[in-house]
Amino acid sequence: EPEVTQTPSHQVTQMGQEVILRCVPISNHLYFYWYRQILGQKVEFLVSFYNNEISEKSEIFDDQFSVERPDGSNFTLKIRSTKLEDSAMYFCASSEDYGTVQETQYFGPGTRLLVL
Amino acid sequence: QQQVKQSPQSLIVQKGGISIINCAYENTAFDYFPWYQQFPGKGPALLIAIRPDVSEKKEGRFTISFNKSAKQFSLHIMDSQPGDSATYFCAARLWDKIIFGKGTRLHILP
Numbered sequence: 001e002p003e004v005t006q007t008p009s010h011q012v013t014q015m016g017q018e019v020i021l022r023c024v025p026i027s028n029h030l031y032f033y034w035y036r037q038i039l040g041q042k043v044e045f046l047v048s049f050y051n052n053e054i055s056e057k058s059e060i061f062d063d064q065f066s067v068e069r070p071d072g073s074n075f076t077l078k079i080r081s082t083k084l085e086d087s088a089m090y091f092c093a094s095s096e097d098y099g100t101v102q103e104t105q106y107f108g109p110g111t112r113l114l115v116l
Numbered sequence: 117q118q119q120v121k122q123s124p125q126s127l128i129v130q131k132g133g134i135s136i137i138n139c140a141y142e143n144t145a146f147d148y149f150p151w152y153q154q155f156p157g158k159g160p161a162l163l164i165a166i167r168p169d170v171s172e173k174k175e176g177r178f179t180i181s182f183n184k185s186a187k188q189f190s191l192h193i194m195d196s197q198p199g200d201s202a203t204y205f206c207a208a209r210l211w212d213k214i215i216f217g218k219g220t221r222l223h224i225l226p
Contacts, residue, residue, distance in 0.1 A: 004159075031212060043152075043160060043205065045213040056213055091159050093214075103148065105214055107159035 002026040004108035006092050012114045013082055021077045021111045023092030032075045033093040033105060034067065036060070043091065049075065082115045089113075118143055120208050122217030130225050135193040137220045139206035142187060146208035151180065151191050152216070154203045160216075163204070164191070196224045 005024045013019050025032050034046040047057040049067050066078045075094075079086055089112050093105040121140045129135045139149075148167055152160035166173045166180045166189070173180045177196075182189040193200055201224045206217040 033213070035214075042218045043214075043216040045215065048212045050212070056211055058213070093159075103209075104150070104162050104165065107152075107161065109157075109159045 004092055004094055004106050006090075006108040006111050008111060009109070010112045010114075012116065015084055015115055016081050019079050019082055019113065021079075021090050021092075021113070023075045023077070023094075023108055024073055025075055025092065025094030026096075026106060027073070029094035029096050029106075031055075031095045031097070031105075032067075032069070033095075034077045035091045035093060035107075036088040037091065037110075038088045046077075046090075079113075082113075084115050087113055087115045118210060118215055120206055120215055120217040122206050122220060124220060125218070126221040126223070128223045128225060129196045131196065131198060133196050133224075135191075135196045135200065135222055135224070137191045137204055137206065137222070138188065139190065139217050140186075140188045141208050143208070143210065144187075146210055146215075148209040149180070149182065149189055150207050150209070150214065151178075152205045152207060154205065154219075160205060193222075196222075198224045198226050200224050 007022045032049040035043050037043045047061045048055045064080045068076050089110040091110045092108040095105045150165035151163045153163045154160045164175050164178045177194045179192040203219045205219045207214045
């Protein structure tokens with residue numbers, strides 16, 4: 001069964017450093033998302049991406065964050081200058097469509113980011 | 117209000133029993149209500165989902181009951197098994213973002 005993959009599985013970085021989290025969505029999917037989950041808390045929406053542009057973003061997704069689909073398969077989340085509070089599990093998700101039976105968002109296994 | 121309120125926070129059920137998790141929402145613009153199951157160290161996996169024009173959906177041992185007028189929905193897990201022990205999130209979709217409840221940690225006693 002196709003699945004969303006994410007790399008790395010764990011990332012440790014120093015505060016102020018840039019990190020790039022990578023995702024390979026399911027191949028025929030057109031909608032891409034990033035969510036995060038701070039330890040012990042609920043999963044929070046960050047951003048959605050369709051047709052090479054951001055379609056929606058949350059208040060969390062400030063100027064320190066950016067997303068990109070650099071080629072036909074990868075979808076990346078960049079945090080330009082990490083803060084301690086960026087420590088969380090980051091999930092990538094993708095869906096084939098929106099508003100139809102193919103609307104299910106499939107989540108990757110996550111990247112655990114620790115900012116020291 | 118873009119929240120989805122979920123209860124209980126944790127639940128312990130005997131093997132073979134029925135596990136019930138409840139959720140409530142305010143925003144009538146939500147158009148799709150998925151339930152996700154999450155095991156430790158893994159991403160949320162879709163378990164079952166329902167649209168607000170349907171009052172009940174059943175898939176195997178999992179049933180969603182949906183009360184549109186009360187703005188409440190619940191997940192019932194029949195014949196609960198130890199392998200069902202996980203965190204369950206109710207959620208609601210607004211446009212293309214999924215809004216998650218805080219989760220219920222379910223433990224099934226063998």
